Amino acid sequence: MTRNISNALHSAIIFIVVTIFLFLIGFTTTGSELIIKALSPSIAKTSEGLEIGFTIFISLIGFIIGLVASKREEPDTLGRNLVAGTIAGLISGVVIGLFGFLMGTLIENGIDLRGYLQSVSPDSMRKIVFDQPPNIGALRLGGIILLSSIFGSFINSTVIRAEWRKSLSTSVSESSTADSVRKTASKLGANQGFRMAMMAVLAAILIILPQQWGSYWNFVMGTVGIYILLGIGVNLIIGLAGQLILGYVAFFAIGAYTFALLTAPAPHNLQWNFWIAVGLAMISATIGSLFIGLPILNLRGDYLAIVTLGFGEIIRILVKSDLLTKFTGGPRGVRDIPGPTIFGQSFSSDVDYMYLIIAAVVVTAFVANRLQNSATGRAWVAIREDETVSKTTGVNSFAYKLLAFALSAAIAGLAGALFASRNQFTGPDDHVLMVSINVLCLLIVGGMGSLPGILLGAFTLKGLPELLRELENYRLLIFGALLVVMMLIRPEGLWPATRPKLEEKGKSIEAQKGEPT
Amino acid sequence: MMLEIDNLNVYYNAIHALKGISFHLEKGEIVALIGANGAGKSTTLNTISGILRPRIGSVLFEGEDLTKIPPQDIVRKGIIQVPEGRKIFSKMTVAENLDIGAYASNDRARIKSNMDMMFQRFPRLSERRNQLGGTLSGGEQQMLAIARALMAEPRLLLMDEPSMGLAPILVEQIFDIIRDINEQGTSILLVEQNAQMALSISDRGYVMETGKIVLEGPSNELLVNPVVIDAYLGGGHD
Ligand SMILES: Nc1ncnc2c1ncn2[C@@H]1O[C@H](COP(=O)(O)OP(=O)(O)OP(=O)(O)O)[C@@H](O)[C@H]1O
Ligand SMILES: [Mg+2]
Numbered sequence: 001m002t003r004n005i006s007n008a009l010h011s012a013i014i015f016i017v018v019t020i021f022l023f024l025i026g027f028t029t030t031g032s033e034l035i036i037k038a039l040s041p042s043i044a045k046t047s048e049g050l051e052i053g054f055t056i057f058i059s060l061i062g063f064i065i066g067l068v069a070s071k072r073e074e075p076d077t078l079g080r081n082l083v084a085g086t087i088a089g090l091i092s093g094v095v096i097g098l099f100g101f102l103m104g105t106l107i108e109n110g111i112d113l114r115g116y117l118q119s120v121s122p123d124s125m126r127k128i129v130f131d132q133p134p135n136i137g138a139l140r141l142g143g144i145i146l147l148s149s150i151f152g153s154f155i156n157s158t159v160i161r162a163e164w165r166k167s168l169s170t171s172v173s174e175s176s177t178a179d180s181v182r183k184t185a186s187k188l189g190a191n192q193g194f195r196m197a198m199m200a201v202l203a204a205i206l207i208i209l210p211q212q213w214g215s216y217w218n219f220v221m222g223t224v225g226i227y228i229l230l231g232i233g234v235n236l237i238i239g240l241a242g243q244l245i246l247g248y249v250a251f252f253a254i255g256a257y258t259f260a261l262l263t264a265p266a267p268h269n270l271q272w273n274f275w276i277a278v279g280l281a282m283i284s285a286t287i288g289s290l291f292i293g294l295p296i297l298n299l300r301g302d303y304l305a306i307v308t309l310g311f312g313e314i315i316r317i318l319v320k321s322d323l324l325t326k327f328t329g330g331p332r333g334v335r336d337i338p339g340p341t342i343f344g345q346s347f348s349s350d351v352d353y354m355y356l357i358i359a360a361v362v363v364t365a366f367v368a369n370r371l372q373n374s375a376t377g378r379a380w381v382a383i384r385e386d387e388t389v390s391k392t393t394g395v396n397s398f399a400y401k402l403l404a405f406a407l408s409a410a411i412a413g414l415a416g417a418l419f420a421s422r423n424q425f426t427g428p429d430d431h432v433l434m435v436s437i438n439v440l441c442l443l444i445v446g447g448m449g450s451l452p453g454i455l456l457g458a459f460t461l462k463g464l465p466e467l468l469r470e471l472e473n474y475r476l477l478i479f480g481a482l483l484v485v486m487m488l489i490r491p492e493g494l495w496p497a498t499r500p501k502l503e504e505k506g507k508s509i510e511a512q513k514g515e516p517t
Numbered sequence: 518m519m520l521e522i523d524n525l526n527v528y529y530n531a532i533h534a535l536k537g538i539s540f541h542l543e544k545g546e547i548v549a550l551i552g553a554n555g556a557g558k559s560t561t562l563n564t565i566s567g568i569l570r571p572r573i574g575s576v577l578f579e580g581e582d583l584t585k586i587p588p589q590d591i592v593r594k595g596i597i598q599v600p601e602g603r604k605i606f607s608k609m610t611v612a613e614n615l616d617i618g619a620y621a622s623n624d625r626a627r628i629k630s631n632m633d634m635m636f637q638r639f640p641r642l643s644e645r646r647n648q649l650g651g652t653l654s655g656g657e658q659q660m661l662a663i664a665r666a667l668m669a670e671p672r673l674l675l676m677d678e679p680s681m682g683l684a685p686i687l688v689e690q691i692f693d694i695i696r697d698i699n700e701q702g703t704s705i706l707l708v709e710q711n712a713q714m715a716l717s718i719s720d721r722g723y724v725m726e727t728g729k730i731v732l733e734g735p736s737n738e739l740l741v742n743p744v745v746i747d748a749y750l751g752g753g754h755d
Contacts, residue, residue: 375620378609378613378616378617378620379617379620381606381608381609382606382609382617382620385606385607385608385609386604386606388568388600388604389600389604389606390617391566391567391568391588391589392566392568392588392592392597392598392600393592393597393617393618393620393621393665393669394588394589394592394593394620394621394669395589395617395620396587396589397589
């Protein structure tokens with residue numbers, strides 16, 4: 001129980017600091033504006049709109065406090081998690097509420113802090129107490145945080161942990177008596193309906209949002225989606241099979257160029273059908289991976305990394321070279337790539353592309369997830385952990401490494417084709433080493449092996465910098481701060497993990513008695 | 518003859534680790550392979566498993582040469598190794614470790630019943646079936662390594678120092694298990710530094726020294742052989 005409390009305290013302190021920090025740099029106001037703009041642009045400019053935005057903003061913070069506070073309970077009963085969420089919510093609610101009270105009182109007495117803190121406008125000081133008298137506003141502020149924190153810990157116990165239990169129970173049910181199967185099954189049944197509802201809400205959001213966002217956000221989120229695809233692909237070969245591949249961008253480039261050259265009016269004027277070209281882009285990326293994988297997948301560790309790194313650069317230099325300009329378009333790339341059509345109808349508005357990318361992400365994530373939890377996934381993890389031993393248990397490690405490599409290349413090919421199509425252009429500069437590095441970073445930030453981790457990582461690395469563009473001056477500062485917070489929320493993000501929740505338990509025990517292997 | 522090793526020469530680049538060893542194992546036997554550190558015992562087992570390849574010599578299993586067959590197919594012939602230092606998958610649960618052990622099989626029902634059998638045989642593993650392998654104690658890890666190998670229904674079990682680093686009471690337990698496995702029909706090639714124990718449960722034994730076999734015979738004779746007593750039993754230095 002003491003661990004629950006210290007955990008709750010920990011979470012409360014971190015987020016009190018973060019919240020106050022965000023306020024001091026003026027992000028509470030901007031954040032609220034962004035939220036309300038994303039949800040309902042029509043009321044974004046009104047003061048009610050801002051108030052709603054701010055309420056959501058604060059609730060989100062409370063929700064995360066609850067999530068984090070209730071994260072490490074063993075055993076993870078609902079009661080314990082709720083206690084942790086309540087304690088954390090109470091502490092942070094009181095402190096942040098007091099802070100709001102202080103701000104509200106100051107501004108009521110006409111004290112302007114802008115002289116000291118440039119970004120703390122009188123308006124934001126009024127907003128933090130909802131334009132109300134300091135005492136009432138502060139109560140509301142604290143109350144929202146408390147309630148959303150409790151809600152966060154509740155969601156953590158019911159939805160997120162249920163997911164984890166399910167992954168446990170699959171291995172249990174394979175091996176245990178009917179009794180325990182029944183027990184886990186009934187435990188899950190209670191959450192089944194709730195999860196379905198969450199899925200429905202998510203689907204609705206994914207369908208509605210692209211129409212609301214406007215073309216700029218569709219562009220940004222489309223890029224995020226492309227990186228999610230790349231993340232899922234790289235996760236197969238690096239996160240699961242444990243093979244350090246660095247030149248992943250090569251397959252992105254092969255996909256993009258195959259697609260572009262097949263569809264664009266120049267340099268070949270083939271003008272093939274979009275869907276066929278996407279399929280061929282995936283196939284040629286796969287062939288590329290076999291071509292490079294067959295000779296080198298026997299290499300280990302750093303050799304593999306260096307050879308693939310070189311491969312990525314070779315592809316980029318080749319498409320850029322003057323010699324091949326007639327064939328690849330050279331340094332200027334391939335232009336005027338036409339968009340897709342469905343049943344003869346053009347299907348290439350920014351919203352259409354967003355749908356296309358969302359669909360690609362959903363399908364790929366589904367397939368990757370199924371693979372991860374199959375015998376194939378277990379073979380990959382065995383190879384990652386100890387390739388020699390995996391061989392002595394009968395795993396054909398070379399074949400499985402090649403499979404992971406080919407699949408991840410196919411996904412990169414798909415991502416490349418979609419990227420080229422959406423941009424109506426592809427050129428050598430789209431395929432620089434930085435793409436590989438970004439994908440690796442998003443995996444490390446988000447957490448290898450977990451799909452939510454990949455989503456989070458892609459958004460942090462590709463979406464957030466765009467979001468912060470409106471705050472040009474603080475952009476890097478906030479980005480850095482958020483990275484630190486991410487690492488605090490998801491420390492396992494730094495380590496390869498098939499099931500982060502479970503490993504965490506393992507790690508904490510290991511930490512107590514030293515790594516026994 | 519189940520296993521027949523002939524004139525095996527294995528190199529690690531320039532290091533000549535096995536210098537022409539020959540021995541055999543009959544079906545149903547426990548054969549002990551003893552010797553000091555660096556004698557080449559693990560090298561021998563890894564060569565049988567197909568992880569290392571000999572430069573000269575052959576490994577015949579029921580008349581078929583294994584030296585050209587990939588490791589995963591050797592597993593499918595029923596030759597399973599319990600590697601030195603356990604080498605369980607520390608980031609997988611106990612149940613998943615066992616599951617991987619049966620990787621060569623596709624018969625889910627059979628895998629499940631084998632797993633239930635393992636949990637009966639090793640109750641401590643049953644209690645910890647959803648715990649990560651890396652969090653088990655040394656003794657439990659050894660049990661898991663053995664159970665994982667048994668999941669593949671071995672016909673010939675290669676065990677590399679199963680008693681390493683275990684308390685005497687656990688060593689006794691492990692050797693009881695080995696005897697038990699053998700009584701149920703699995704042939705065993707047992708590599709050990711604990712010569713006393715290994716020779717007391719095996720039928721025959723071979724003594725290795727720097728890549729060669731220097732002594733062989735029925736285990737009860739080796740146990741009273743003055744050379745063995747001096748070097749591996751009474752002398753107390755190994
Ligand atoms: N991967 C390797 N690379 C180079 N030399 C090796 C390698 N593995 C083993 N050797 C060498 O081969 C020889 C035999 O090693 P091996 O591991 O087979 O000994 P062992 O009898 O199993 O010893 P121990 O009882 O300590 O496990 C040793 O001299 C060792 O240094
Ligand atoms: Mg050894």
